[in-house]
Amino acid sequence: MMKRLITPLTRVTLRSLYSTAQVQSKVVQFTEPRAPEVYKNSESSTKAIYFDLGATTPVDPRVLDRMLPLYTDMYGNPHSRTHEYGWNSEAQVEEARRHVADLIGCTSKEIVFTSGATESNNTAIKGVARFYKKKKNHIITTQTEHKCVLDSCRHLEDEGFTITYLPVKQNGLIDLDLLEQEITDKTLLVSVMAVNNEIGVLQPLKDIGQLCRKRGVLFHTDAAQAVGKIPVNVDDMCIDLLSISGHKLYGPKGIGALYVRKNKPRVRLAPIINGGGQEGGRRSGTVPSPLVVGLGEACRVAKQDLERDAKYVKELSKYMIEGFRSRLDHVILNGDEEQRYPGIVNISFAYVEGESLLMALNTVALSSGSACTSASLEPSYVLRALGVSEDLAHTSLRFGIGRFTTKKEVDYVLDKCSFEVERLREMSPLYEMVKEGIDLSEVKWEHH
Amino acid sequence: MSRVQGAIDKSQVLMLYRNLLKAGNKFADYNFREYAVRITKEDFRNNQNDTDGKAVEKNYQYGLDQLQLMRRQSTINQMYAQKMSFMDPRVSDDIRKKDEMSVGSRTNEEDDEH
Numbered sequence: 225m226m227k228r229l230i231t232p233l234t235r236v237t238l239r240s241l242y243s244t245a246q247v248q249s250k251v252v253q254f255t256e257p258r259a260p261e262v263y264k265n266s267e268s269s270t271k272a273i274y275f276d277l278g279a280t281t282p283v284d285p286r287v288l289d290r291m292l293p294l295y296t297d298m299y300g301n302p303h304s305r306t307h308e309y310g311w312n313s314e315a316q317v318e319e320a321r322r323h324v325a326d327l328i329g330c331t332s333k334e335i336v337f338t339s340g341a342t343e344s345n346n347t348a349i350k351g352v353a354r355f356y357k358k359k360k361n362h363i364i365t366t367q368t369e370h371k372c373v374l375d376s377c378r379h380l381e382d383e384g385f386t387i388t389y390l391p392v393k394q395n396g397l398i399d400l401d402l403l404e405q406e407i408t409d410k411t412l413l414v415s416v417m418a419v420n421n422e423i424g425v426l427q428p429l430k431d432i433g434q435l436c437r438k439r440g441v442l443f444h445t446d447a448a449q450a451v452g453k454i455p456v457n458v459d460d461m462c463i464d465l466l467s468i469s470g471h472k473l474y475g476p477k478g479i480g481a482l483y484v485r486k487n488k489p490r491v492r493l494a495p496i497i498n499g500g501g502q503e504g505g506r507r508s509g510t511v512p513s514p515l516v517v518g519l520g521e522a523c524r525v526a527k528q529d530l531e532r533d534a535k536y537v538k539e540l541s542k543y544m545i546e547g548f549r550s551r552l553d554h555v556i557l558n559g560d561e562e563q564r565y566p567g568i569v570n571i572s573f574a575y576v577e578g579e580s581l582l583m584a585l586n587t588v589a590l591s592s593g594s595a596c597t598s599a600s601l602e603p604s605y606v607l608r609a610l611g612v613s614e615d616l617a618h619t620s621l622r623f624g625i626g627r628f629t630t631k632k633e634v635d636y637v638l639d640k641c642s643f644e645v646e647r648l649r650e651m652s653p654l655y656e657m658v659k660e661g662i663d664l665s666e667v668k669w670e671h672h
Numbered sequence: 673m674s675r676v677q678g679a680i681d682k683s684q685v686l687m688l689y690r691n692l693l694k695a696g697n698k699f700a701d702y703n704f705r706e707y708a709v710r711i712t713k714e715d716f717r718n719n720q721n722d723t724d725g726k727a728v729e730k731n732y733q734y735g736l737d738q739l740q741l742m743r744r745q746s747t748i749n750q751m752y753a754q755k756m757s758f759m760d761p762r763v764s765d766d767i768r769k770k771d772e773m774s775v776g777s778r779t780n781e782e783d784d785e786h
């Protein structure tokens with residue numbers, strides 16, 4: 225009953241994709257036999273331009289190159305003590321740990337490998353809360369955190385903890401005075417993310433860290449979208465716990481790390497996964513050496529190229545934002561203009577339904593919010609926390625820009641998206657009224 | 673380019689540069705290809721005035737290692753490549769037009785599995 229919608233790309237069909245001028249070019253010769261087909265429900269012959277880097281990043285070839293030997297050759301369990309398979313794997317894991325530590329300015333012993341930022345956040349928040357619960361029972365976080373932080377906090381509420389969900393200002397940043405007011409002598413932990421995954425704003429980590437240090441409160445930051453893209457140093461920023469995700473910095477999925485401060489203060493946590501006592505008892509389970517090596521290499525490359533990547537992403541981002549502003553009216557950049565990681569650009573195209581725009585942009589891979597919330601039609605809770613109206617929140621798209629994005633891709637998305645926005649606006653009665661100079665906020669609607 | 677001291681001469685550097693571009697151009701993936709070419713050009717431009725023999729030697733060795741890596745990875749990339757990027761210059765305008773028209777790849781009602 226399932227109709228096969230795709231014809232596997234054979235050499236012949238691939239050839240027919242080449243524009244005639246380049247048919248003779250020997251740039252690519254796909255080797256036979258063909259690899260297993262991965263496209264399931266696809267009608268297009270090409271893959272969409274990837275602008276969803278906030279959801280996940282491609283694996284850098286340098287990363288894959290380091291990982292492959294651990295799948296094909298050196299498959300030992302890094303905890304095996306009796307043979308070379310194990311020793312080699314362990315040595316690779318420890319080298320990777322150093323690369324992760326170097327990127328954020330800590331020591332290897334302070335890095336715990338996890339399955340991703342979700343687990344790191346769970347371990348940090350629940351682990352610290354449960355370890356110190358006899359002394360303190362109050363945690364402060366923000367309304368714009370990733371779901372895994374918010375949900376961990378909800379579970380702690382059931383366990384008797386008090387949680388403060390700090391509001392954010394219209395620019396998406398927290399109010400430091402408000403944070404200071406909320407800290408009491410029962411406050412154990414402040415958890416504020418570094419870069420927001422939906423709008424890209426960068427919280428003032430150093431100010432938060434210094435405040436927490438002064439008040440004797442632990443500071444955790446979910447830096448999944450920040451590490452490897454902007455400079456992060458746990459000592460400069462007074463960070464006590466920090467979450468990293470492999471697949472946001474051109475590493476593999478299913479791997480992450482948690483930084484846990486060892487000195488001044490020494491942070492303790494009750495592990496949420498119990499077992500063989502790996503990772504110093506902080507996270508049991510066989511360490512997935514190929515993934516860890518991938519994360520390590522991703523961190524090494526990120527550190528080596530941080531300046532180059534940051535400059536490149538910043539330029540493209542500026543080019544994109546200015547491009548939309550010059551082509552269209554009523555485009556709103558969500559989140560602070562300056563205090564941001566430029567690789568996440570969240571824009572509201574007023575009077576256009578975001579979902580319709582997404583449909584029209586079928587040659588571009590994009591999302592209307594974060595990957596985990598885009599399945600629902602509810603407007604993003606992050607945008608609502610900024611006070612963005614529901615109407616406007618529904619018109620927003622999130623563009624991700626990274627080291628593999630090209631200027632040509634940005635040019636294409638600027639033209640295509642602007643064209644579709646104008647087309648959809650032509651069909652919108654609201655936009656018609658705006659063009660006629662009617663102030664929509666003054667209009668009295670019959671029904672609501 | 674100024675005169676390179678030490679064991680590495682200008683022709684070796686040029687050869688390495690050409691080989692790196694060639695290997696980078698073999699990625700089937702449009703984005704990896706563009707990136708490889710961009711950073712190779714950037715790196716060589718940044719280092720073209722290096723006169724310190726030690727630095728030249730170090731960069732040369734780094735370049736050789738990168739070359740091996742790019743050759744391995746572009747081969748693997750080709751072996752598993754399935755579709756070209758919409759942006760790939762080797763995609764014809766006709767195909768591009770057709771793909772821009774094709775909608776419904778997001779929701780597929782005939783497929784009842786998830």
Ligand SMILES: Cc1ncc(COP(=O)(O)O)c(C=O)c1O
Pocket residue numbers: 278279339340341342343370372417419420421446448449468469470471479480595
């Ligand atoms: C800010 C933030 N935190 C946590 C996560 C979850 O990371 P992971 O997929 O590694 O569990 C993500 C990614 O979706 C994120 O953007």
